[in-house]
Amino acid sequence: MIEIIDLSQEIYEGMPVYKDLPQVKMTVHNSHEEWNGIKNPETKTPAVHKLELGEHTGTHVDAINHMAIQYEGKSIDKMPLSMFYTEGICLDFSHKELKELIEPDEIENACKKADLKIKKGDTLLIYTDHYRKCFNGKDWSNGPGISTKTARWLGEKQIAAFGVETMSPGVSGVSNKEVHHICGELNFTHYENMINLHLLIGKGRFRFIGFPLKIKGGTGSPVRAVAIFED
Numbered sequence: 001m002i003e004i005i006d007l008s009q010e011i012y013e014g015m016p017v018y019k020d021l022p023q024v025k026m027t028v029h030n031s032h033e034e035w036n037g038i039k040n041p042e043t044k045t046p047a048v049h050k051l052e053l054g055e056h057t058g059t060h061v062d063a064i065n066h067m068a069i070q071y072e073g074k075s076i077d078k079m080p081l082s083m084f085y086t087e088g089i090c091l092d093f094s095h096k097e098l099k100e101l102i103e104p105d106e107i108e109n110a111c112k113k114a115d116l117k118i119k120k121g122d123t124l125l126i127y128t129d130h131y132r133k134c135f136n137g138k139d140w141s142n143g144p145g146i147s148t149k150t151a152r153w154l155g156e157k158q159i160a161a162f163g164v165e166t167m168s169p170g171v172s173g174v175s176n177k178e179v180h181h182i183c184g185e186l187n188f189t190h191y192e193n194m195i196n197l198h199l200l201i202g203k204g205r206f207r208f209i210g211f212p213l214k215i216k217g218g219t220g221s222p223v224r225a226v227a228i229f230e231d
Contacts, residue, residue, distance in 0.1 A: 007125075007163075007194045007210075007225040008059035011051075015058065016136050018167045018192075022054035055220040059193045061161070061212050066219040067184025074184075076218035081211065083160045083189065086123045088208030088227060089116045090200035094129040096144035099171050102126065104153040116204070123208040124154065124162040125227075127197035131165040145171040151179040155186030163191035163210075163225070191225060200227055 009015070013026040029050035033041035055076075056062070061084065064074035091110040093102055107124075111117060118124060130143040143166035146154075151170070154162055162169070169183075169190045170176035183189055191210055200206065207228040212221030 001231045003229040005196055005199050005206075005227045005229075007196050007227060008223065009193050009195055011053065011058045011222065016140055016167070017054065017057060018141075021056055022052065024057060025052040026050070053222075055215065055218055055222070056192070057222050059191065059195070059225055060220050060222045061191050061210055062180070062183070062189050062220045063212075063218055064184055064187065064189065067180045071184045075216070076212050076221050077214050077216055079189075079212075082121075084209065084211045084223070086121055086160045086208050087119065088123040088125060088206050089114075089118065089204075090125040090127055090197055090206075090227075091116070092127050092201050093144065094127060094198075096128050098139055098142045098144065099174070100144040101147040101171060101175060102144060102150055103147050104150050107150060107153070114202070118154075118157050118159060120158040122159045123191075123210070124159055125191075125194065125197055125200065125208075126162060126164050127201055128165055129198060131193075131195050132198070141167060141172065143167070143171075145169055145175060146179060148175050148178040148182060151175075151182040152186070155182055155188050159188055161189045161191060161210075163194045163197075165194050165197060167192055191223065194225060203229060 028046045030048040031044035032047045063076035064071045134140045168176045170179035210223040210225035
């Protein structure tokens with residue numbers, strides 16, 4: 001039996017986005033009434049929506065060219081698909097406070113507690129419960145995040161990516177910019193704005209899938225991230 005757990009936020013107009021990134025706009029571009037030749041309809045039933053949104057909207061993955069200016073050319077469409085189709089594990093950091101850093105020794109301890117090991121090519125998901133506690137509230141942008149030491153430690157383990165529930169992988173103004181730079185330097189990436197990570201705790205390894213759109217020159221892409229468990 002296969003169990004598929006959806007790890008992705010809904011995309012909708014007015015949803016929270018990081019700092020000055022583009023706001024999501026969603027309008028009816030074509031209606032069924034229009035296609036059926038109905039003049040001056042009282043309602044419009046959507047046949048096609050027009051979407052306006054940034055590449056880094058909702059649950060998304062960053063391209064290497066997003067990490068720093070020197071990685072120009074390493075766009076989302078040029079990243080190997082194997083980076084987005086991996087084995088995965090999820091570790092419990094739901095005890096972490098707002099803007100608190102996650103250090104390498106804490107990840108090692110969480111691995112021991114869960115009897116899990118980080119392998120080369122893995123995707124590591126970091127459960128902080130920040131989504132359920134704070135989504136779209138006053139502290140939504142103040143979540144915990146990994147430190148620069150942790151970013152380098154994970155990169156040296158040659159993981160494919162890590163994923164967080166927050167809008168940034170590090171703590172904004174503390175480690176976030178440097179975490180991006182380290183991801184670029186060590187050629188791995190991260191997913192942001194993930195949900196349902198609590199459903200992965202205590203269940204061991206899973207298949208992780210987070211394919212991006214094939215955006216030419218893209219600096220990232222929304223994804224439909226999932227964890228798959230097979231008996």
